[in-house]
Amino acid sequence: MKLIIAIVRPEKLNDVLEALYRAEVRGLTASRVMGHGGETERVENYRGTSVKVGLQEKVRLEIGVSEGFVDVTVKAILASARTGEVGDGKVFVLDVDQVRRIRTGERDEAAVTPAVPTEV
């Protein structure tokens, strides 16, 4: 089982969630974060004060999946979060030592998105 961390544009979040839903990936955590991916800085003006907005708003998704779901999930994110402009974000896939479902105490593969993905 793996932990997938994806940093995406907030305006693409709904598309990503829809793609994950269609891929039958269940269970994720989303947080608003600030970040910078090398995109051109945006300039804002407030009555004579000009600022470059260095850090852009992004959304960070954390998804624990079983081995069989890693590719499905990554593909879904890649396809749905892309605009083609710098700043689209990243997807990280990390090894996980142990997962426990708090409600039942189930462990590892049993505690994340199920092992056999239906092909989409």
Place this chain on the structure above:
Amino acid sequence: MTQPALLLLLQDAAPAVVPADTAWMLVSTALVLLMTPALAFFYGGLVRTKNALNTMMMSFVALGAVGLVWALVAYSLAFSDGGAWIGGFGNAMLAGVGLEAKGTIPHLLFMAYQGTFAIITAALISGAVVERMRFGPYVAFIVLWTLLVYAPVAHWVWGGGWLMTKGVLDFAGGTVVHINAGLSALVAATVLGARKDHGRQAILPHNVPFVLLGAGLLWFGWFGFNGGSALTAGELASLAFTNTFLAPMATLVVWVLLDYFRTGHATAVGGATGIVVGLVAITPAAGFISPLSAIALGAIATFPSYFAIAYRSRTRLDDSLDVFAGHGVGGITGALLTGVFASKAWNSAGNDGLLAGNAAQLGVQGLGVLSSVVYSSVMTFVILKALSAVTSLKASTRIEGLGMDVTQHGEEAYGSGEGSILVLPSDDAVTVAAPGVASFPNPATR
């Protein structure tokens, strides 16, 4: 304003300025001007965070652009001597608009008072095109619209034009303001097309307290809108004022009850919408009907608008903030009910309606509605198509995704400034704004 009141002021042989009337009209003008910032809050609260400033600016910019066009040209087209269809250029550039009496108030004040109506009417349309229309083309649109749609229709009903001659009763602008803006909104939403997320994602109000604030301030300003349309400070203003007080109360109660029985909740956005619909509906009737009729009118007017909104949200039509359902449908309901409830017993300068035995008035009201519906729709379509031949009206999908605040105005409504880099006028030397300085004061210095 009442049609006979205007006839009176046109005929008055030796007009004189009355200080009491002038005082009330000065206050009314300021009250109606406040309605446009109020509308900015009402609309601004209903959109998403990323479009809050753009939506509010669509109303605020009318204060400047439409206000100037009104003073320089449109006032003359609406109110100076002309034909049955449009006024002339006699008062263009404020020529001949001085401190002499127009009715019992200075002509200049009359021009300013009417200008506040032109401003909010243009701003009303913005609710149909928010979150996607580019700012520049929007400004061009409302300027052209004021000249080509608002000014002629105002002339028909109030400026001595053909609907005034027919005897259409429109006390404060049910036809000129609300039907006019409502139909234009419907056409504008159709021509522009839907937002990319419309019907695909939930698009929710980002600040419901703003919506309530806006509705409250609109009601406050509307006392000047309807009360001031008497153009005097006497009995007629008191009638219009009190009807403006009563009708939205009825609409608010019925709207909230409908909400409660249909969804199980008395919603705040529903309550705010109910207030505005009640205000819209009483506008044409305010100085012509009895206070009890105003309550009935407010209650009845709830139903068409309530169900129009419920129906619209299930269609592909993206009249984003329901300007048509609120102002178009509400305005039509109010204009027709004016023909039902009007009573000479309350305003001898008005006319009797259906309930007082004069069914013909309902037909006259229908004629006013129909002509405004047709003219506003056709002209709005023509103006938008002409503009779209020169430039694109709608922002790209990418810009829409980023939000109109950052892309159209280079500002954010709720930016914290954290992580922003200060650009100094001198050079490349930049200073990183210290994160958290504003939001987390040093405890040691408190």
